[in-house]
Amino acid sequence: xxxxxxxxxxxxxxxxxxxxxxxxxxxxxxxxxxxxxxxxxxxxxxxxxxxxxxxxxxxxxxxxxxxxxxxxxxxxxxxxxxxxxxxxxxxxxxxxxxxxxxxxxxxxxxxxxxxxxxxxxxxxxxxxxxxxxxxxxxxxxxxxxxxxxxxxxxxxxxxxxxxxxxxxxxxxxxxxxxxxxxxxxxxxxxxxxxxxxxxxxxxxxxxxxxxxxxxxxxxxxxxxxxxxxxxxxxxxxxxxxxxxxxxxxxxxxxxxxxxxxxxxxxxxxxxxxxxxxxxxxxxxxxxxxxxxxxxxxxxxxxxxxxxxxxxxxxxxxxxxxxxxxxxxxxxxxxxxxxxxxxxxxxxxxxxxxxxxxxxxxxxxxxxxxxxxxxxxxxxxxxxxxxxxxxxxxxxxxxxxxxxxxxxxxxxxxxxxxxxxxxxxxxxxxxxxxxxxxxxxxxxxxxxxxxxxxxxxxxxxxxxxxxxxxxxxxxxxxxxxxxxxxxxxxxxxxxxxxxxxxxxxxxxxxxxxxxxxxxxxxxxxxxxxxxxxxxxxxxxxxxxxxxxxxxxxxxxxxxxxxxxxxxxxxxxxxxxxxxxxxxxxxxxxxxxxxxxxxxxxxxxxxxxxxxxxxxxxxxxxxxxxxxxxxxxxxxxxxxxxxxxxxxxxxxxxxxxxxxxxxxxxxxxxxxxxxxxxxxxxxxxxxxxxxxxxxxxxxxxxxxxxxxxxxxxxxxxxxxxxxxxxxxxxxxxxxxxxx
Numbered sequence: 001x002x003x004x005x006x007x008x009x010x011x012x013x014x015x016x017x018x019x020x021x022x023x024x025x026x027x028x029x030x031x032x033x034x035x036x037x038x039x040x041x042x043x044x045x046x047x048x049x050x051x052x053x054x055x056x057x058x059x060x061x062x063x064x065x066x067x068x069x070x071x072x073x074x075x076x077x078x079x080x081x082x083x084x085x086x087x088x089x090x091x092x093x094x095x096x097x098x099x100x101x102x103x104x105x106x107x108x109x110x111x112x113x114x115x116x117x118x119x120x121x122x123x124x125x126x127x128x129x130x131x132x133x134x135x136x137x138x139x140x141x142x143x144x145x146x147x148x149x150x151x152x153x154x155x156x157x158x159x160x161x162x163x164x165x166x167x168x169x170x171x172x173x174x175x176x177x178x179x180x181x182x183x184x185x186x187x188x189x190x191x192x193x194x195x196x197x198x199x200x201x202x203x204x205x206x207x208x209x210x211x212x213x214x215x216x217x218x219x220x221x222x223x224x225x226x227x228x229x230x231x232x233x234x235x236x237x238x239x240x241x242x243x244x245x246x247x248x249x250x251x252x253x254x255x256x257x258x259x260x261x262x263x264x265x266x267x268x269x270x271x272x273x274x275x276x277x278x279x280x281x282x283x284x285x286x287x288x289x290x291x292x293x294x295x296x297x298x299x300x301x302x303x304x305x306x307x308x309x310x311x312x313x314x315x316x317x318x319x320x321x322x323x324x325x326x327x328x329x330x331x332x333x334x335x336x337x338x339x340x341x342x343x344x345x346x347x348x349x350x351x352x353x354x355x356x357x358x359x360x361x362x363x364x365x366x367x368x369x370x371x372x373x374x375x376x377x378x379x380x381x382x383x384x385x386x387x388x389x390x391x392x393x394x395x396x397x398x399x400x401x402x403x404x405x406x407x408x409x410x411x412x413x414x415x416x417x418x419x420x421x422x423x424x425x426x427x428x429x430x431x432x433x434x435x436x437x438x439x440x441x442x443x444x445x446x447x448x449x450x451x452x453x454x455x456x457x458x459x460x461x462x463x464x465x466x467x468x469x470x471x472x473x474x475x476x477x478x479x480x481x482x483x484x485x486x487x488x489x490x491x492x493x494x495x496x497x498x499x500x501x502x503x504x505x506x507x508x509x510x511x512x513x514x515x516x517x518x519x520x521x522x523x524x525x526x527x528x529x530x531x532x533x534x535x536x537x538x539x540x541x542x543x544x545x546x547x548x549x550x551x552x553x554x555x556x557x558x559x560x561x562x563x564x565x566x567x568x569x570x571x572x573x574x575x576x577x578x579x580x581x582x583x584x585x586x587x588x589x590x591x592x593x594x595x596x597x598x599x600x601x602x603x604x605x606x607x608x609x610x611x612x613x614x615x616x617x618x619x620x621x622x623x624x625x626x627x628x629x630x631x632x633x634x635x636x637x638x639x640x641x642x643x644x645x646x647x648x649x650x651x652x653x654x655x656x657x658x659x660x661x662x663x664x665x666x667x668x669x670x671x672x673x674x675x676x677x678x679x680x681x682x683x684x685x686x687x688x689x690x691x692x693x694x695x696x697x698x699x700x701x702x703x704x705x706x707x708x709x710x711x712x713x714x715x716x717x718x719x720x721x722x723x724x725x726x727x728x729x730x731x732x733x734x735x736x737x
Contacts, residue, residue, distance in 0.1 A: 005127045006066055012113035012127075013063035020056060023109055027052050027102050035098045037090050041325070044088070047081040052102065059106060059138065063131075069138035074145055082146040086153035089327030095146060099139050107135060161333050164192050168337040173344025176351045178206075182223035185315065185341040190225045193330060194317035196297075199223040201305070201313035202263070203250055205349055217253045217260045219313060221245045258302040259314045265304075266311050268335055272299040272325045299325040303338040307346035315341070358418045359384050362392075365425035370398045374667050375406035375482040376537075376596040379570035381578060385416060385543070385590040392590035393420035393473065394541045395428050399435045402710055402719045404482050404601060404667045407435045410494070410539040410594050411475035423455065423471055427517075431477070438710030441477045441490035442526040445514065448475060449492065452518040473517040476539055482601045483665065485533065490526040492517045495542050498559055502534035506560035533600040536573075538563055543589030547582050555581055570595050605667060611660040613653050621649050621662055625672075632666050640703050640726045641672060647696040648674040648718050651682060657715075669705065670726075675717040681709050682718060 016023065028049060032039050039045045054075035062072045085095055110131055114124050172184045182199040189197040200219035224247065245251055253260040258269050300318045304311050315338050319326065326334075362384065370378050380396050393413025401407055409431055413424045430451045434444045456471040474494040480487040489497070489509070493516030500506045512525035531537070538559065545555030562580045567573040573595055582591065607628055611617045622642045629638050645662065652660045656676030665671040682697055700707050704720035711717075 004123060005130050008114060008117060008123060008127045009110075009131060010064050010066060011117055012110050013060045015113050015117070016109055017057075017060040017064065020060060023106070024053055024056050027056065027105050030101060030105060031098050034101055035094050037094050038098055041088060043084055043323075044081065044090075047077050047084060048098070050077045051075050051081060055102065055142075056106060059135075062138075063110075063134070069134055069141055072138060072141075074142040078142060078146045079149040082150040083153040086150050086157060088324060089329045092147055092150045095150070096143055099143055103135050103139050107131060157329075161329070164188075164333060165336050165340075167192075168340050172337070172341045173347070176348045178345055178348045178352060179222055181341065181344045181348050183225070185337065186223040186225040188337065189315075189317050189334075193333065194301075194319060195321045196318040197223075197225050197315065198245075199305070199313065199315045200251075200259070201345070202311070205312050217255075217263050218250060219253070219263075221247055221249050221251065222313075223247075258300075259316060262302045262304040262314050263311055266306055268301065268303040268331055268338075270299070270301045270326045270328075270331050298323075301326050301331055301334050303331075303334045305338055305342035305345060307339075307342040310346075312342055312345055312349070354418075358421055361418060362421040362424070365421060365428060366395055367397055371400050372668060373398070373400040373404075373406050374599060374601070375400075375404060375480050376408070376598055377570055378408075378597075379574045379595045381574045381591070381593040383543075383578065383582070383587055383591040385587060392416045392543075393424035394543065394590045394592035395424045396539070396592045396594040397428055397431065398594070398596075399432055401435065401479065402438060402706075402708060402721070403671060403673060403717075404665050406480055406482075408478045408480065408537070408539055408594060408596055409435075409475065410541060410592055411473055412494070412541040412543075412592070414472040416590075423473070426455065427451065427473060427475075431475070436708075438708065440526060441479055441488050442524040444477055445475060445490050445492045445517070445524040449515075449517050449520060449522075449524075453520045456518055471518055474542075475517060476511075478537070478539065480531065480537075480596070480598060482599055483606050485530055485598070485600050486528055487531050487537070487598075488526050488528045490514060490524050492524060495540065495545065496556075497540075498538040498556070498563055499529075499531070500536040500538075500560075500563045502532055504564050506564040508556055508560065531598045533598055535598045536563060537596045537598065538577075539594040539596070541590070541592045543587055543591040544577070544581055544593060546589065547587055570597060601665065601667060606663065606665050608661060608663045611649060611653075611662055613656075613658040613660055615650070615653055617660075618646055618649050618653070621645055624662075625664065628664060629670075634666070634670060636724070637670055637722055637726060640722055641670065644672055644700050644703055644720045644722065645674070647700050648672065648720065651696055651718070652676040655680060655682070670722040671719060672722065673717050673719040675712075675715060677715040679711060679714075679716055681711075681716065 031048065031052070037044075038048045054077065058072055058075065061067070062069070082092070082095060085092060111124075111128060114127055118124060168185075168188055171188055173181050174184065175181065178201070182201070186197040186199055199222055201222050203218045203220050206220065224245075253263070258271060262268060297318050297320045300316060303315045303317070305313045305315060315334070317326075317334060363382070366382055367380070370380065376398075378398050380398075382394065382396070385392055393411075393415060395409075395411050395413075397407075397409040399407040399409065409428075411424070411427060411431075413420045413427065415423075427448065430448055431444070434447050439447065452471055452473055459471055474492055476489065476491040476494040476497060478487055478489040478497070489511055491511050492514045494514075496508045496511055498506065499509050509527075509529065511527050514524040515522040540559075542552075545552050545559060547555065558581055559577065562577050563573065565576065567576060574593055577593060577595075578591070609621065609624055611621055622645060625641050625645050626638050629635065629641060634641075649660065649662060652674045656678040658677055659675075661675045663671075663673040663675070665673070697707075700720050703722070703726055705723045705726060707718070707720040709716055709718050
């Protein structure tokens with residue numbers, strides 16, 4: 001019976017093999033209709049056709065010659081096709097379904113041949129059972145081999161995708177720079193799964209301090225690979241997606257375009273172009289939006305960049321050299337990488353906004369321009385720290401003082417960020433307030449130390465304070481007098497200043513060491529230096545001399561060397577110092593630099609008289625003032641100056657102690673100073689109706705541009721500053737006596 005079945009199957013297989021071409025054609029047509037995913041890609045279609053031919057020929061040959069299914073060599077194309085299916089992201093079930101469909105059609109044709117060869121129903125039934133068993137065994141045997149190849153390739157691709165995701169975590173977002181982060185995304189995509197990659201961010205992500213504005217498609221090109229100039233030499237450059245857009249160029253997507261929809265909906269999409277449809281093939285999968293484009297671009301993915309619930313922009317990936325179209329797994333991989341990149345971009349964007357706000361705050365708290373004064377020529381620089389640490393609390397200031405003097409200040413608040421910048425602003429205001437009452441440098445630092453202590457206490461008791469409560473700072477305060485050429489300095493934990501004499505000798509001034517501000521209870525000591533006219537004084541913060549690549553001593557040596565060189569201006573000297581001492585790019589710590597070249601007032605600009613402590617000497621003082629103002633060509637100020645000098649000298653004689661001295665300084669303004677040996681400070685008050693005193697200082701305050709009192713080690717000086725406007729004496733409303 002077995003021999004009869006085998007002979008019958010062999011005869012039927014022989015007869016069917018004579019019509020194998022028609023059978024192969026019928027199987028292909030059925031598979032194209034039932035399993036179109038095996039035919040919609042050229043490589044797969046070729047492999048499916050070869051597989052069909054080899055399988056049918058091999059099966060018919062085995063049946064005809066009685067070869068067992070386990071001994072039938074499967075087509076070599078089976079393994080290749082299984083791997084290709086895994087590479088394209090198609091399910092293995094499509095291939096298995098094709099095996100069963102082909103098996104069923106071959107079985108039907110064999111049954112037709114069996115019925116033509118014999119009328120023995122029992123023999124046909126037995127042969128049919130034998131045929132089904134052989135076919136099932138063969139399909140199972142070959143399917144196992146194909147499934148193993150498919151799974152191996154799929155595992156390999158899954159491992160590759162995981163490695164790409166891990167690589168994205170390591171290589172995308174290495175800095176807090178938006179441009180570099182997006183370029184890292186484009187570079188990774190082109191190196192791993194794309195031929196062209198572009199990244200566009202919403203313009204509102206750059207201009208707005210909060211989340212980007214939704215409902216707009218105005219974007220800025222921030223990254224692209226290949227670069228536009230590299231793409232230009234490629235064939236079909238005009239067909240690549242938007243490669244003509246220059247970096248940082250603003251543009252807008254057309255409505256309903258895939259990138260515009262991605263920005264609005266926040267959903268990714270993939271697209272591929274196809275040639276003419278195969279006759280009888282079903283429509284494309286609805287998720288595959290197709291478009292007609294240039295032959296160079298056959299597949300694209302559009303992925304929005306979303307982070308913390310906001311859409312920041314869109315990334316586009318395209319293939320024109322890689323023949324494989326993107327599949328769902330590719331889209332998932334692009335989403336995963338884009339999500340990581342979006343978080344990095346959002347962090348960089350938020351940091352950029354915070355840093356810009358901090359720098360704006362810092363610069364608004366620094367002097368916008370140096371005030372007009374004749375004591376020194378100055379040039380200043382402030383450089384914020386690099387992106388890793390942010391802005392700090394370094395500051396400088398130039399403060400005009402009475403007597404044509406000037407105060408030069410450089411300080412450094414411990415820490416970085418907005419809290420340090422805000423503390424710097426408060427300390428700078430405190431210094432200017434203390435300087436306005438003409439405190440000596442050591443006393444000013446003592447009062448400033450108290451201010452820092454109070455700020456620390458406030459910060460430690462404030463639950464919403466961003467700092468830990470420990471506020472520290474260093475400061476160097478110098479007062480230069482162009483009349484005497486003397487410069488008094490004191491420092492609170494600050495680096496030593498540098499001095500270059502007119503002869504070119506550079507040195508570091510040895511100031512008494514003072515504790516940093518905020519420690520409290522420790523004294524400060526001032527030192528005085530005689531600076532010849534033309535001396536160059538350099539005040540700076542530690543970020544200048546503690547830059548990477550050299551220690552403090554090396555930094556000081558370089559600083560002195562650069563300052564000793566001849567430069568055409570102080571501005572160029574500042575640039576030379578920064579170029580020599582700081583690395584390329586932003587420094588690791590913020591830097592403040594203040595250069596001051598001293599000037600002196602000649603004897604023709606200053607005149608001093610010693611006066612007797614006698615009311616009769618007031619008339620003589622007025623006469624001397626009138627005479628000397630005529631020499632200076634200030635006749636318009638004679639009347640006002642006489643009134644002011646009369647009041648000041650009278651007060652010194654009446655309420656002060658000898659010696660009494662009158663000094664006039666002719667600089668940008670006319671400064672009248674009266675000194676005496678008493679430390680009693682005069683106060684401005686409003687005289688009552690029947691009071692005879694109290695009107696002198698009111699008169700001085702009305703006539704002078706500024707006035708005040710400064711104390712020396714012994715005695716005091718009351719000064720008044722007159723300008724051209726002081727010549728117009730206002731009508732004062734004094735109470736009638």
